[in-house]
Amino acid sequence: MGNFTETTEPQTILICADCLILEANGELPEDRPDLLADIDTHTGDLQVTLGRMRTEDVVSDIHTEDTGCPWRVSEETWDPDLWGLCTCEDWDDSGFSWSSCEECGSHLGGDRYYATVWVPVPLEEMNR
Numbered sequence: 001m002g003n004f005t006e007t008t009e010p011q012t013i014l015i016c017a018d019c020l021i022l023e024a025n026g027e028l029p030e031d032r033p034d035l036l037a038d039i040d041t042h043t044g045d046l047q048v049t050l051g052r053m054r055t056e057d058v059v060s061d062i063h064t065e066d067t068g069c070p071w072r073v074s075e076e077t078w079d080p081d082l083w084g085l086c087t088c089e090d091w092d093d094s095g096f097s098w099s100s101c102e103e104c105g106s107h108l109g110g111d112r113y114y115a116t117v118w119v120p121v122p123l124e125e126m127n128r
Contacts, residue, residue, distance in 0.1 A: 009121045012052045013102035014094055014112035023050050023103075023115065038104040043117055048103060052114040 018029045019039065028035055098109045103117075 006120045006122050008047070008118035010116045011119050013048075013115050013117050014097065014099065015048075015103040015115045016101035016106050016108065016110055016112065018106065019048075019101055019103040019115070020050070020113045023048060035104055038106070042101075042105045043103050046120075047118040049116050049118070050113070052116055 015023070018032050018035055021027055021029065022035060022039075032038075094112045094114065096110065097112045098107075099112065100107050101112070103115065
């Protein structure tokens with residue numbers, strides 16, 4: 001066994017369409033040749049994955065009985081077998097925003113998409 005000194009903790013970020021395409025397909029947009037350098041400046045070597053964690057806060061804000069979400073069975077219960085039937089808006093993207101992309105720092109307005117950055121946390125901090 002290795003000597004594990006840290007773990008990672010997920011943190012939700014909002015990314016631009018260019019970062020979304022790069023993360024999903026590994027393709028650099030022709031008009032953003034410095035995208036990798038911009039990402040390195042903002043998130044460095046941190047691992048970024050698409051989507052966001054299904055935490056209870058996120059679920060209760062979006063998947064409500066009012067929206068008729070088939071995934072939400074009751075006020076406190078979600079059926080994981082029905083997840084694929086969910087069509088609630090704002091699950092994958094947060095819509096148009098003028099806020100900076102949290103992966104590359106772009107200030108251009110546009111749609112923002114949820115991603116998760118995995119932040120290292122020393123194990124001794126986890127046990128406090």
